[in-house]
Amino acid sequence: MSISKTQIEYVIALEQTGNFSKAADKCYVTQSTLSTMIKKLENEINIVLFDRKSKPIALTKEGISLLPQFKIIKKEYELLEEQIQARTKHFHGTFRIGIIPTLAPFLLPLFLNEMILKYPDVNFEIHEITTTEIINLIKQRDLDIGILSLPINDEELIEKTLFHEDFLVYDTHSVNQTHRKKSYKVNEIDANRLWLLEESHCLSLQIENICQLKNKERINNNLVYKSGSILSLLELVNTNKGITLLPRLATHNSSVVNKEHLYPFHNPKPVRSIGFITHPNFAKYKLMEILEKQILKTVRPLLKKLNNIKVINPK
Numbered sequence: 001m002s003i004s005k006t007q008i009e010y011v012i013a014l015e016q017t018g019n020f021s022k023a024a025d026k027c028y029v030t031q032s033t034l035s036t037m038i039k040k041l042e043n044e045i046n047i048v049l050f051d052r053k054s055k056p057i058a059l060t061k062e063g064i065s066l067l068p069q070f071k072i073i074k075k076e077y078e079l080l081e082e083q084i085q086a087r088t089k090h091f092h093g094t095f096r097i098g099i100i101p102t103l104a105p106f107l108l109p110l111f112l113n114e115m116i117l118k119y120p121d122v123n124f125e126i127h128e129i130t131t132t133e134i135i136n137l138i139k140q141r142d143l144d145i146g147i148l149s150l151p152i153n154d155e156e157l158i159e160k161t162l163f164h165e166d167f168l169v170y171d172t173h174s175v176n177q178t179h180r181k182k183s184y185k186v187n188e189i190d191a192n193r194l195w196l197l198e199e200s201h202c203l204s205l206q207i208e209n210i211c212q213l214k215n216k217e218r219i220n221n222n223l224v225y226k227s228g229s230i231l232s233l234l235e236l237v238n239t240n241k242g243i244t245l246l247p248r249l250a251t252h253n254s255s256v257v258n259k260e261h262l263y264p265f266h267n268p269k270p271v272r273s274i275g276f277i278t279h280p281n282f283a284k285y286k287l288m289e290i291l292e293k294q295i296l297k298t299v300r301p302l303l304k305k306l307n308n309i310k311v312i313n314p315k
Helices: 005-017 020-027 031-045 061-088 104-118 131-139 208-213 230-240 285-308
Strands: 093-099 122-128 145-150 158-171 243-247 271-278
Touching: 005 020, 005 031, 005 061, 020 031, 061 285, 093 104, 093 131, 104 122, 104 285, 122 131, 131 145, 131 271, 145 158, 158 285, 230 243, 271 285
Parallel strands: 093 122, 093 145
Antiparallel strands: 145 271, 158 243, 158 271
16 A cells, blocks of 8 residues: 555645645645545545535545544654755745735845745745734644734744834824924824724734724724725825834835834834744744744844833733
8 A cells, every 4th residue: 555645635635625626726736636646545545535425525434534644644744854854955845924914015025035046946935914814824734834923822823933023103294393203102192193004913912002092082083094004004194194103124115104204102112023923733944944044134133223122012
């Protein structure tokens, strides 16, 4: 009897999707290839793994009993491949990364191109999606790693903090004010002109005092804009002479940000923690270490000002 790693991957993909077409897309093969290989495996072991008449397609009782062992074998294959790649320093395969929209446009350009050039045999698959989507896809093993704001506090996942990033006030009132402010306290922000990102991305998830600003009555309720894109938000804030709060990396090399409108916070400054989340069965540790070093090498020089500030601890 001969069972290949590929066949096991096809079985697990079909069990997760319940659909031959979706499973084939997940495995980057044609539907006929996936179907043929699973049928060949069933013939080899003389067991029908799937009830093809059910919708969605489901495992048979025999398939259910064998699935845990298939997953163990798949994990062992991955661990073996990881050890071989680490020793030979020849990385290949697909590395699937999920990253939140408030971070992707500003962090990815700092490290991604160099990673692609250094490791041409690795397919870097990037998904710019929300925190909730990242968590779900990692649990489903459809992503290898997530880059997002921490903490997540999910016992089913592993977290690793990379760096802390402070926030700045972006106030588009005229810069020619007679008494231009040097810095802001949280309670000095005009809630009537405040525009924030949608809840799933907002720093208010980390900073309780800023979150409370959203609960205040506003004269201009039509100026409460909910978006997952900082760039879109900035366009509207600039047009409407509003205020928003920007993570520091978003203020670097952005044509939409007028640096004269940026103000720091008084200490203690609001800060978000950025890091990785992975599944407990994650196997590509060496690639993650390389990714971590590459990110920190480019980010740390931009965040030097964080070294000497007192911060509000994230929730």
